[in-house]
Structures are given as structure tokens and as C-alpha cells.
Amino acid sequence: MEKIIVKLDNVSKNFDKVKVVKNINLNIKDGEFLTILGPSGCGKTTILKMIAGFFNPTEGHIYIDGEDIAKLEPYQIPVNTIFQNHALFPHLNVRKNIEFGLKMKKISKNKRTIEVNKMLKLVKLDKLDNRLPIQLSGGQKQRVAIARALVNHPKVLLLDEPLSSLDLKLKKEMMLELKKIKQNLGITFIYVTHDQEEALTMSDRIVIINKGKIEQIDTPVNIYNYPKTKFVADFIGESNLLKGIITKIDNNIATIKIGNIEVLALNQINKVNDNVHLLIRPEQLKITKTKPNNQFLKGTITDHLYQGDIIKTFVNVDDLSLKINRFNEQELLPLNSEVYISWDIEDALIIQD
Numbered sequence: 001m002e003k004i005i006v007k008l009d010n011v012s013k014n015f016d017k018v019k020v021v022k023n024i025n026l027n028i029k030d031g032e033f034l035t036i037l038g039p040s041g042c043g044k045t046t047i048l049k050m051i052a053g054f055f056n057p058t059e060g061h062i063y064i065d066g067e068d069i070a071k072l073e074p075y076q077i078p079v080n081t082i083f084q085n086h087a088l089f090p091h092l093n094v095r096k097n098i099e100f101g102l103k104m105k106k107i108s109k110n111k112r113t114i115e116v117n118k119m120l121k122l123v124k125l126d127k128l129d130n131r132l133p134i135q136l137s138g139g140q141k142q143r144v145a146i147a148r149a150l151v152n153h154p155k156v157l158l159l160d161e162p163l164s165s166l167d168l169k170l171k172k173e174m175m176l177e178l179k180k181i182k183q184n185l186g187i188t189f190i191y192v193t194h195d196q197e198e199a200l201t202m203s204d205r206i207v208i209i210n211k212g213k214i215e216q217i218d219t220p221v222n223i224y225n226y227p228k229t230k231f232v233a234d235f236i237g238e239s240n241l242l243k244g245i246i247t248k249i250d251n252n253i254a255t256i257k258i259g260n261i262e263v264l265a266l267n268q269i270n271k272v273n274d275n276v277h278l279l280i281r282p283e284q285l286k287i288t289k290t291k292p293n294n295q296f297l298k299g300t301i302t303d304h305l306y307q308g309d310i311i312k313t314f315v316n317v318d319d320l321s322l323k324i325n326r327f328n329e330q331e332l333l334p335l336n337s338e339v340y341i342s343w344d345i346e347d348a349l350i351i352q353d
């Protein structure tokens with residue numbers, strides 16, 4: 001069985017009687033890259049601060065390596081935190097910034113040098129060890145902050161939106177690097193972000209939080225392909241979410257009435273008269289001028305949005321506006337043309353209202 005390194009047992013947090021974190025139960029596995037993902041203000045930082053021991057939970061308990069952290073002083077809790085503003089010591093060079101924690105722990109000079117050299121290599125700053133923070137780029141500063149946290153060999157590394165101040169290209173590079181560092185060291189990462197791309201790219205599992213509550217805990221692939229709630233379907237990726245009601249179930253096929261339209265979808269758990277949403281991702285829809293063989297709707301093209309590698313086309317079907325992603329090389333049909341939109345029945349997912 002896999003070891004659980006961090007356990008949140010029914011954890012809640014109130015600020016001035018307002019419950020901002022609500023009954024969180026979470027088992028984080030040793031060596032896992034777990035991401036807490038949710039919109040601004042949903043409680044992510046509050047959860048992280050409770051794990052680091054900066055706040056006590058109003059209700060519930062947090063265990064690290066089997067020990068209730070309520071009994072420990074913050075400095076005894078075996079975690080290190082990297083905050084968004086990396087706050088390096090401005091007057092110390094890269095090497096001394098990384099070395100600082102070891103000095104505080106009174107580690108011998110020799111041992112410190114060996115450890116710091118290892119870290120400098122790991123974050124690829126071995127040639128810049130003499131520079132001051134002001135002489136570094138944003139991504140380099142971020143790497144110093146990571147090395148400075150890792151040199152203490154924490155059991156768990158907490159990262160609060162560490163890449164949000166970087167430009168897109170640097171952010172993508174750092175995403176790959178963080179993933180590699182994590183694989184090399186095998187320590188547990190608890191990573192907080194509101195950026196779904198970061199979450200999908202790096203995580204072993206993602207916890208989606210909405211208004212202080214867990215909506216879903218799952219692998220990135222399952223979160224994207226099988227969102228359990230409308231919130232998750234909407235928050236992750238792009239979606240066409242069509243509100244309707246189930247009017248018939250025959251074998252495992254449900255008939256869903258969406259406005260004046262009826263479509264078929266695979267049914268898992270629903271019953272006749274259930275209010276549902278049908279989720280179809282924009283890349284699952286096809287546009288054709290000729291009548292397709294699979295399930296289709298008829299509509300009119302209202303807009304094309306050019307996005308480089310793909311073109312997003314909007315089609316009106318009755319009162320609905322559907323978005324469809326198509327690769328750039330495909331032929332563009334003119335605005336106002338009548339088209340068929342089709343999809344494979346297994347590519348649509350019924351989500352409970």
C-alpha cells in the first residue's frame with residue numbers, strides 16, 4: 001500500500017465566522033505531485049497555510065507522516081513553502097541565499113558546500129552562483145527560491161502559485177523543470193494554482209476546489225475527460241454545456257431534450273426526468289456541409305476566431321451557440337452558411353445538474 005504523507009481529516013477554517021474552507025478530506029501520497037486548483041478566493045492559500053502550520057484549522061486535524069501537526073511548533077513541521085513573491089535576500093548572492101537555511105541549522109562549512117553545489121546543479125545555476133538577485137531574471141530568481149527550499153530536504157514542499165509572475169514561455173520551461181526536479185528528488189509537492197495548464201501538465205492528481213469545498217479529486221486525464229460536476233466541466237478546458245432533461249432511457253442510451261432539440265447520449269447513472277447538462281468539448285465536434293452518418297444538429301456559422309494552430313468556429317443551433325475547434329489547415333466555410341455539426345455518441349458526457 002502507498003504511504004500517506006499528508007492527511008487532512010475533515011478540515012475547516014473560519015475567518016470572522018465565515019467558513020472559507022469546508023470539511024476537506026484529503027490523503028496525499030508520499031512522493032506525489034498534488035495540485036490544488038480553483039478560482040481566486042476559493043481557499044487554496046488558506047489550505048496551504050494550515051498544512052504549513054501558519055494557521056490552525058477551526059475544525060479537523062492535519063497529520064504529516066502520521067503526526068498531528070497541532071502538537072508541533074511551525075518550525076518543527078517538516079515542510080518548506082515557496083510563496084509567489086520569492087523574497088530572496090537582496091544583499092546575498094545566489095550561493096549564500098541557498099546556503100542560508102543550512103547555516104541556521106549550524107551545518108559544517110564542508111557539508112554546506114557539498115549540499116549547495118548539488119542544488120546549484122539541480123536548478124542549473126552553477127555558473128551564476130556569484131550573482132546577486134538583482135542580476136537575475138524572474139525565472140532564475142524562481143529557481144534560487146526552489147533550491148533554497150529544497151536544500152533543507154523537506155518531506156513536503158508547498159508551492160503557492162510560484163510561476164504566476166513569469167511570462168508564458170518561461171512559465172512553460174519552469175513547468176517542465178519543476179516536474180523533472182520533483183522526479184529526481186522524489187519528495188512530495190503540494191502545488192497551488194488557478195492555472196489549469198500548470199495543473200494538467202505537472203500533477204499526478206488534481207484537487208478542484210470551489211468556494212472552499214472539494215468538487216473532484218482525480219488524475220489530470222480523468223478531470224478533463226470525466227468531470228463529475230458542471231463546475232469542473234466549465235473550469236477545466238473549454239466546453240459546450242447544454243442544459244436539458246432526460247426524456248427516455250433505452251438500454252444505456254438516454255434521450256435528452258435540449259430546448260426544441262433531442263439528442264442521444266450514453267447514460268451512466270441518470271433517470272428519466274433528471275435535469276442534466278450535456279458536455280461536448282469543442283474538439284469533439286465536426287462541421288460538414290454534407291449530412292453526416294452519426295448524430296448531428298443543423299446550424300448556421302456565426303463567427304470564426306483565428307487562434308494560430310486552431311480556428312474556433314461558432315455555430316448557432318436554435319437558441320444555442322456551440323463552439324467548435326478545428327485545425328488551421330481545414331477549409332473555412334463562409335459566415336451564415338448552413339452546416340451540420342456532428343459528434344460520436346461516446347464523446348458527449350452527461351453531467352448531473
Ligand SMILES: Nc1ncnc2c1ncn2[C@@H]1O[C@H](COP(=O)(O)OP(=O)(O)OP(=O)(O)O)[C@@H](O)[C@H]1O
Binds near residue numbers: 015041046047
Ligand atoms: N486572514 C484572513 N482574514 C480574513 N479573511 C481571510 C483571511 N485570509 C483569507 N481570507 C478570505 O478567505 C477566502 C479564501 O482566501 P485564500 O487566500 O485562501 O484564497 P485563494 O484561493 O488562495 O485565492 P487566490 O487565488 O486569489 O490566491 C477569501 O475570501 C479571503 O478573502
Ligand SMILES: [Mg+2]
Binds near residue numbers: 044045046
Ligand atoms: Mg492564494
